[in-house]
Amino acid sequence: MQQNSKRRHYQAWLLAARPRTLPLACASILLGTGLAASVDAFNGAVLVLALLTAIALQVLSNLANDYGDAASGADDDQRIGPTRAVSSGLLSAETMRKGMVVAALTAALLGLLLLVAAFGNQWGQILIFILLGAAALLAAVTYTVGLGGTPYGYRGFGDIAVFIFFGLLGVLGTYYLHVQQLSWLPFLPAAACGLLATAVLNVNNVRDIESDARNGKITLAVRLGRTKAISYHWALLGLALLLTLIYLVALPVPWVGWSCLLVAKPLTDAARTLSHTRDGTVLTNMLKKTAISTLLYSVLLSIGLALF
Numbered sequence: 001m002q003q004n005s006k007r008r009h010y011q012a013w014l015l016a017a018r019p020r021t022l023p024l025a026c027a028s029i030l031l032g033t034g035l036a037a038s039v040d041a042f043n044g045a046v047l048v049l050a051l052l053t054a055i056a057l058q059v060l061s062n063l064a065n066d067y068g069d070a071a072s073g074a075d076d077d078q079r080i081g082p083t084r085a086v087s088s089g090l091l092s093a094e095t096m097r098k099g100m101v102v103a104a105l106t107a108a109l110l111g112l113l114l115l116v117a118a119f120g121n122q123w124g125q126i127l128i129f130i131l132l133g134a135a136a137l138l139a140a141v142t143y144t145v146g147l148g149g150t151p152y153g154y155r156g157f158g159d160i161a162v163f164i165f166f167g168l169l170g171v172l173g174t175y176y177l178h179v180q181q182l183s184w185l186p187f188l189p190a191a192a193c194g195l196l197a198t199a200v201l202n203v204n205n206v207r208d209i210e211s212d213a214r215n216g217k218i219t220l221a222v223r224l225g226r227t228k229a230i231s232y233h234w235a236l237l238g239l240a241l242l243l244t245l246i247y248l249v250a251l252p253v254p255w256v257g258w259s260c261l262l263v264a265k266p267l268t269d270a271a272r273t274l275s276h277t278r279d280g281t282v283l284t285n286m287l288k289k290t291a292i293s294t295l296l297y298s299v300l301l302s303i304g305l306a307l308f
Helices: 001-016 019-037 044-072 093-119 123-141 158-179 187-207 211-216 219-225 225-250 256-277 280-306
Strands: none
Touching: 001 044, 001 093, 001 187, 019 044, 019 123, 019 187, 019 225, 019 280, 044 093, 044 123, 093 123, 093 225, 093 256, 158 187, 158 211, 187 225, 187 256, 187 280, 211 219, 211 280, 219 225, 225 256, 256 280
């Protein structure tokens, strides 16, 4: 009996951590590392610690999302998508809060180890990145929890946060940790990565548009309405692929790097499905397809850059 109880408890935490979202958190780290490798700057310790830090931050965000949506009532019995731990009663709100603290402390510790591995005793640069890390921690928690007000994810600002943290900051921050300088050209793939990550969020928000509107979770998709949110989705994909094409031509990148454009087909297939169905199960599968395509984009482009 006790063993079954422990197993259920473990499964509840696994459900709350949402491991399927973790590969997407790694996409910006891998792309930033590939960009660094293209200029012969690579630090293995930085790569490993950056991946672990990104995963810890994503787990924190997922736990906070589970807790925040349950507290606000955004997760009701008509919600589409995977079961949430707190709203379903698998974990109590107090237990989830403790889990969030553990995840935040883990992310902070890994982040500090990452900065030491990258900068040694360059305390000025370490301080700057500590501030950026604190911003990432705050953004992960306040997306659906909020601090003294409505969470920013409930006011339509989640897309901006994803673009910044999964794109510009994630890619360029990783690049800087390896290279310790910036140039303008990496901004193009960094922005493309952010746009694709935002497209993943948009699929989620279009899928949940009715339940979110009903429960006062005003995402950008809710603000735009379904038709405009789908047009916005096509714009995200188109701009991401355009920026990538400009980058590939400008560098230029070997043919292996060009293979990243192969993700255009699954991305557009998912977008067409988004336009023609409201079935929650189908849209959940399209969410997975968009997330996997975004990760594959970063992997393929990174391999090409590493061979450059």
